[in-house]
Amino acid sequence: MERKDDRVRVKSGLDGGAVAALQPAPPGDARDLGVTAHESVYRRLRERILFGGFLPGGAITLRGLAEALGVSPMPVREAVRRLIAERALAMQDNRRVLVPPMTRAKFEQVLFARRALEPELAARALLRMSRADIEAIAAIDQTIDQTIINGDVDGYTRGNFRFHFTIYGYAEAETLLGLLESIWLQFGPFMRMAYGRIGTSKLEDYHQAAIEAMRRGDEAALRAAIIADIGQGMGFIGDAVLGRVQ
Amino acid sequence: MERKDDRVRVKSGLDGGAVAALQPAPPGDARDLGVTAHESVYRRLRERILFGGFLPGGAITLRGLAEALGVSPMPVREAVRRLIAERALAMQDNRRVLVPPMTRAKFEQVLFARRALEPELAARALLRMSRADIEAIAAIDQTIDQTIINGDVDGYTRGNFRFHFTIYGYAEAETLLGLLESIWLQFGPFMRMAYGRIGTSKLEDYHQAAIEAMRRGDEAALRAAIIADIGQGMGFIGDAVLGRVQ
């Protein structure tokens, strides 16, 4: 009993207090309104994978998660199975579930997929965004700048995700967006790890260039800014994580 | 122990014609060797979605599938949830599971994704294929030609899938391949429907051009052949299912 809890807590503690612990949803949590238990569990785990810092390679047990989340193992099974299908988690031959490790080959494919999908989604979004929409994106970017100043790694990670996917959401391209979400889930833990290791001081991005391209309605410049942002961010992650990849 | 709930399930039967041909796995089926029940169910459903003809829009019930497959509803739940995560099935707000309908917007995104992923996968495969591998591909294409002559729509559909994914399998790019599999699962039912509606008589493809490009080691020509094949095949499907597609 004691061990089980310990293992969960250890995995969650990537960099101390900045990350909210995995715990049962507060009663009346907005995320749980009219939502099934496994959907709630799925969202919690997904968020944890993207931002929280499940340790890559760390083991995950259904009963352990169920106990930590205050539900029976059943909805956890469904949520975990869904995340496995999205390649966010993996099951090895042992039937043991874990956050799949990053490899150089996988990293390179993630990079290719991002470069193929994200400029396209941004370009499609540009056709459908109002001036107010664009300024909302700019506002998000300002909050990101604040997280950089504050050294808030978790805030930066969340803000960066929100910046990208708020834009892509306007593309009205659910099929392509689904592919991209799977991709982000696959490098999410490593993004968090990289930023956590390097800190926010050296962070720079091409968000401002993207915003100005959107303001001008310049699709080519927007594509270029997104590609530059991907290359810069992924270069960061690659340097931090793959330098010592097994 | 004794099950007191001996409700009459006789008349529940199968849900419409969509699952009519689904049968329990034969004992000792190679697909079930050392494989969990939900994995077996998953493969069977997946194959049916790709080749078999779940009717788009047709309703699917867990208990109906379970009965048709000779298992309890539990492994069906996991298999269906996995297919939903892969976008092969969808759950509407009613919590009813169905084969999602094709829309013009979705079709166009599928086309974009195929054009982005498949030439790349083919090019990567080319670097790793031996001469014998290429001739094995050529042999697959010959069986496809035979299915066209015989008017064997099912055989053509399977052969075409096998032709493409045998090539892409050599690319050693599991991440990209996973994205592409999700894409094929999304248009699979419509591919089958289109070919079934038009028949094999008018079928032509660019497989031969792709094979000769591979024999010459000509990456650019291979990419072009794959792109041409996608355009031709998807044009077929689009015409048959959506009417005219730009």
Place this chain on the structure above:
DNA sequence: GCTTGGCCATTGTGATCACAAAATCCGCGC
């Protein structure tokens, strides 16, 4: 005949139990 209301079968969801395999632990022998 057509609409409408209520009854009931059916559905997905979640909890609990049983079981086999895997991992872990523990104590024996060297």
Place this chain on the structure above:
DNA sequence: GCGCGGATTTTGTGATCACAATGGCCAAGC
């Protein structure tokens, strides 16, 4: 002190049961 083999615990899997909600069906009323 250190491997090593059996016992024990833990784990994923699958079946069964309970339950609330949705949908379908049929009869009553206009």
